[in-house]
Amino acid sequence: MxxxxxxxxxxxxxxxxxxxxxxxxxxxxxxxxxxxxxxxxxxxxxxxxxxxxxxxxxxxxxxxxxxxxxxxxxxxxxxxxxxxxxxxxxxxxxxxxxxxxxxxxxxxxxxxxxxxxxxxxxxxxxxxxxxxxxxxxxxxxxxxxFSFEVNEVTWNSKGDKFFITTGLGTVQILSYPELNVVYTINAHTSNCYCLKFDPKHRYLAVGSADALASLWELDTLTCLKTFTEMEWPIRCLSFSHDGEFLAMASEDSHILICNTETGKQVFKVPSNSATNSIAWHPNKYQLAYACDDNDRSRSDYGIYVFGQL
Missing domain, CATH: 2.130.10.10 (YVTN repeat-like/Quinoprotein amine dehydrogenase)
Known part of the structure; x- marks a missing residue:
């Protein structure tokens, strides 16, 4: 592991x-x-x-x-x-x-x-x-x-399906390029904000306003586990290059890193304010992220990379 x-x-x-x-x-x-x-x-x-x-x-x-x-x-x-x-x-x-x-x-x-x-x-x-x-x-x-709140959108790795997180707590799956609804995942009890596919094409992660992130098996669209450690709505998600780790961020004072197989928390990356975006490096254990940066002593804003450079 x-x-x-x-x-x-x-x-x-x-x-x-x-x-x-x-x-x-x-x-x-x-x-x-x-x-x-x-x-x-x-x-x-x-x-x-x-x-x-x-x-x-x-x-x-x-x-x-x-x-x-x-x-x-x-x-x-x-x-x-x-x-x-x-x-x-x-x-x-x-x-x-x-x-x-x-x-x-x-x-x-x-x-x-x-x-x-x-x-x-x-x-x-x-x-x-x-x-x-x-x-x-x-x-x-x-x-x-659309007649409902549309949040994040993305294609799957093959490019033949288009995924949408909605304000209804669902993920809509559309055929592409026809854009017909082929399946709806009833993922959460409140707004689904974000979604990410793991690079190995095994999993779909969904983040919600209920402060939960769920992990779904792509082949069967069944929920494998739910991550419950965050206290605020999940704003963004990212898988590591090998799909071993899932990062999730919100208004919590940290970015949570969990092992995708076990579901266990493995690390907390400190964040001084609400996190707006996270992204794992395409082939290294380096995590880039952007926060609101509420430190009023600073006049400039930026991004962060956690992990050895």
Whole structure:
């Protein structure tokens, strides 16, 4: 059974410089870059590897309101997608620092995800509309208005199913590209906020406003276990690269790490305020996260990486 190479003396490394709170973090597929999106209307790409001797970040400017989510392309380490409450989606070349493509959407966007093949982007907004955007032409191929609260959206690893967490306590599974409802998971007794698939394609984790996270077997869509240690609604989830560990975060004063097989708590990463986003490194036991940073003695905001760099 895998073990985390962390101790109680382990400390996170800070990457600071944003002018206001950070809402999202994302690793590039090769793990050499870490992106952050902030309410200061910018995204940053941090060079976190030790062998990088130049400036430790680049700044991407262009959005006029908060950058709500950032997401690297699933297989191109230089392409980053950003979505903002300014009702646009942008794709950036993080080498040239240029915005390659941009599209206006139907409302104030709050999340996005890539199709596993990198050819499509799905974006959800505050009005519970999900739009599907061709990543090359940046044309909106289809939009769907839902009659319930839509929170996080994502494709499965094959890209033939589309998953939505809802305000009804359910996870809706739609066929793709038809977008017909094929199954509904009655996951929790209150809003389902977030979901993640483990990299080995065995599990689906769901986080809810009831302060619980549930682990589901993908083949049978049966609930294997429930994690009950958090006291506040689960805001975000992330699996380690090998699927051995599940991280979950909320307004609790820590990020909880549990073993997915046993369900047991194995570590608590200290957090000084509500955590907005977490992401495991694609091939190492390193956890990136962004918090509200309520330390009023600081004038800058940033992200953290826990684990040896």
């Amino acid at each position: 895998a073990k985390l190479p962390w101790t109680e003396q382990s400390k996170p490394k800070e990457y600071r410089g944003h002018k206001s709170k950070v809402h999202s973090v994302s690793w590039s597929c090769d793990g050499k870059k870490l992106a952050s999106g902030s309410t200061d209307s910018t995204a940053r790409v941090w060079h976190v590897e030790k062998q990088h001797h130049g400036r430790d970040f680049v700044e991407l400017r262009g959005h006029t309101q908060a950058v709500e989510q950032v997401a690297f392309h699933p297989s191109d380490a230089d392409l980053l997608a950003t979505t903002s409450s300014d009702k646009t989606v942008r794709i950036w070349d993080t080498k040239s620092l240029k915005c390659l493509r941009e599209v206006s959407t139907l409302g104030e966007n709050i999340n996005l995800c890539w199709h596993p093949n990198g050819q499509m982007i799905a974006v959800g907004n505050k009005d519970d509309i999900v739009v599907f955007i061709d990543a090359e032409s940046m044309e909106i191929i289809k939009s769907m208005q």
